[in-house]
Amino acid sequence: MTYKGKFRVWRGDGEGGELQDYEVDVNEGEVVLDVIHRLQATQTPDLAVRWNCKAGKCGSCSAEINGKPKLMCMCRMNTFEEGETVTVTPMRTFPVIRDLVTDVSFNYTKAREIPSFTPPADLKPGEYRMQQVDVERSQEFRKCIECFLCQDTCHVIRDHEENKESFSGPRFLMRIAELDMHPLDAADRQHEAQDQHGLGFCNITKCCTEVCPEHIKITDNALIPMKERVADRKYDPIVWLGNKIRRRPS
Template sequence: MSTREFRIWRGAAGEGDFASYRVEVNEGEVVLDLVHRLQATQAPDLAVRWNCKAGKCGSCSAEVNGRPRLLCMTRMSALPPDGPVVLTPLRAFPSVRDLVTDVGFNYAKAREVPSFVPPPGLAPGEYRMAQQDVERSQEFRKCIECFLCQDTCHVVRDHEENKPAFAGPRFLMRLAELDMHPLDAAPDRKRAAQEEHGLGYCNITKCCTEVCPEHIRITDNALIPLKERVADRKYDPLVWLGSKIGRRPRSD
């Protein structure tokens, strides 16, 4: 058994300061274990969100030594052995209290993305898809909505003025998933991604991919393909010409 120094942001509504604690550390423990021990022994009023403690609910998102992480999936043994462990709330969203932030921005953006539109003429239960048709978008269904990608995206994190026009990587990935869906019949997801959800703001730094606890390749498999589709539709002269020419009626 050893001890480590923890420096944790304490405060509410953006006002506060760091408080230092020394906490016992046992082999195999994760940061959330230490936060719980701290609550039990020294700081019972410390506010932190958590639920499953298994890396599947996304509740315990915070920043550990400046990097967005899940507290329940960050092993103490993986952190630098020297210096304090610094815990702060997600920087991109308003502070509520201590390590808890108001992530309502993300739910507002989720409501702005139109849901799956079934193909006309098919009732629920009649949908048929081949596995090879859904493999590309199936990866994106692993998202646990921890919003670490939203937090680390510099378009959201460093520029508050971008938030009204930019959905962020999690919801651009959702648009890409729907655009790749073999049965989605919604009109022009690509145009909506560019004109309504701010796809053009993304400059593919891959920071969102680097912090994803589910190892989803957000940039390579969702955002870049969506950007390519938008570019083809908007700037390729042959695609543009094809979109202007109506289909000739079939003659039986």
């Protein structure tokens, strides 16, 4: 079955732009990215859109569809009514390069600020040992495809550009939590999360979890546990005293 779909697509660049209306064929079983490609092929060959795998695994085709951050290749057209106008806009949190393509370099800058896995200095490579239960704790976070939809929907940086310098966003706080859960990681991830990456800015609204295409429970399984460990270390008097004793010179 084919019908004429109504699309409203943002066109422009960093200097400005506007929403433009189009009518384009929609076939049964298609996703939004299929229709955007047809729009390129038939009406707007200069429409800029970023995509790669079309299978929900590369994270390239992130956009906002009817105001909600989604992957265009995973948003099926049968979720809309035939007469409904589908509005496609670039991710609002990041600067627009052109049309639906945004500059997501902020995320790569934040990624570089996180020290990599740091084993104890006296541990040799052949001595790395982990229990399966420890592997499973952080395995969920490895599913991240870095679509940056969680970063886009997080209101701490979406609505407050000034926070970007001191807040890394849910994707990278999740990375820090993953490393903190690793039994062989010796870096001070809790201090790093709070003082360098702005964990305290997060107010656990779970909006990042809601838009994750890999269904990672970012808030429940990474951010909240990280907040709890930071709070224990900073405010629990018994933990505070224990840390003081362990640091006491021999």
